[in-house]
Amino acid sequence: MAISLNGATTGFEPNVGLFYELAASWHEDATLTGADTILAQEQALAAAPRPGPAKDGPLLIVVDGKGRVREWEALRNAGHWSDVLALHADATPARPPQRAVRELIVGHERVDLPAALTAIGELGGINVVRVDSGGALTGALLQAGLIDEISLLVHPCMTGPPDSRHWYGTEPTAVDRLEHIASKSFNDGLVWLRYRLPK
Ligand SMILES: NC(=O)c1ccc[n+]([C@@H]2O[C@H](COP(=O)([O-])OP(=O)(O)OC[C@H]3O[C@@H](n4cnc5c(N)ncnc54)[C@H](OP(=O)(O)O)[C@@H]3O)[C@@H](O)[C@H]2O)c1
Structure with a gap:
């Protein structure tokens, strides 16, 4: 930091x-960040160039327990990450159908962080996670x-x-x-x- x-x-x-x-x-194989960090830059991101996913870049994983992040497409195409993944809980409000992001549901009220790290490890190929x-x-x-x-x-x-x-x-x-x-x-x-x- x-x-x-x-x-x-x-x-x-x-x-x-x-x-x-x-x-x-x-x-890093994955960048782990929080919804508030993404929301703080969402406006700038929406207007930024979108070169497309970085083929060899890390996976961007966002803890988004309240389902507040919207700009998934812009994040994926920002040129920093290979793809994006949302972490949600059972209590996360319903998401728009067919939105452009994979998701993992881990936890009930909030994202269960230990379970999330275990699930991330099970995706394969992710050994180093840098928290931003x-x-x-x-x-x-x-x-x-x-x-x-x-x-x-x-x-x-x-x-x-x-x-x-x-x-x-x-x-x-x-x-x-x-x-x-x-x-x-x-x-x-x-x-x-x-x-x-x-x-
Ligand atoms: N100086 C730096 O290096 C640096 C780096 C990154 C960001 N920033 C700045 O930091 C600000 C945002 O930081 P922030 O501290 O407000 O938020 P944050 O670090 O982005 O973390 C908020 C996220 O963490 C989740 N969370 C927090 N406690 C949790 C818990 N016990 N269990 C599960 N999830 C939990 C929240 O869940 P919910 O989704 O459920 O709310 C939310 O998604 C922005 O202004 C950004 O620009 C600075």
Whole structure:
């Protein structure tokens, strides 16, 4: 995640170029994101060029428990992903018939995140999942013990109102000791931190 020094994921201008350059080092098989992250860019996406699916790109998987995402076709054709997959729950409102997205139903009231990760693993060919989240989804995955590694690109600014989104969500998970994997600083004051969660 791109964060400010005080841990916010929004309210500042991230270095998007460096962020995606570093993100590419995982060679993810799937990008897992939340509906709110998609909705924040849906308008821009609707107007963006659509070069078509990226043949060798990752699968985009969106946790969308409330069925709020609409621009599936634009996401598929944005040129970043090979395809799109929606994660829903039994309680997700009815979707338009024949909409252009595959879906997995996992959970009753909300998407059951452990069951979702198991189902994703069973699709075959997906070993590395990179989470691209504003914090709510990452926080929930952390609490469920589903994160192997945390990667933070820290920007040299303090930002946001007190209720701004933090990378760990709203209820930070207590973790005894994270293992330092790597850190690197860049000319413009950005610092990249990588930590492994204990098993
Ligand atoms: N700085 C960065 O690196 C970065 C990266 C990505 C996005 N962002 C920004 O972050 C903002 C959006 O972030 P956000 O934190 O509001 O949302 P988010 O991380 O996109 O997560 C929201 C999604 O997580 C699901 N969720 C949360 N807790 C859950 C739980 N316990 N069980 C099941 N599902 C759960 C929600 O489910 P429902 O569908 O049921 O509501 C929703 O789909 C946007 O402004 C975006 O631009 C920043």
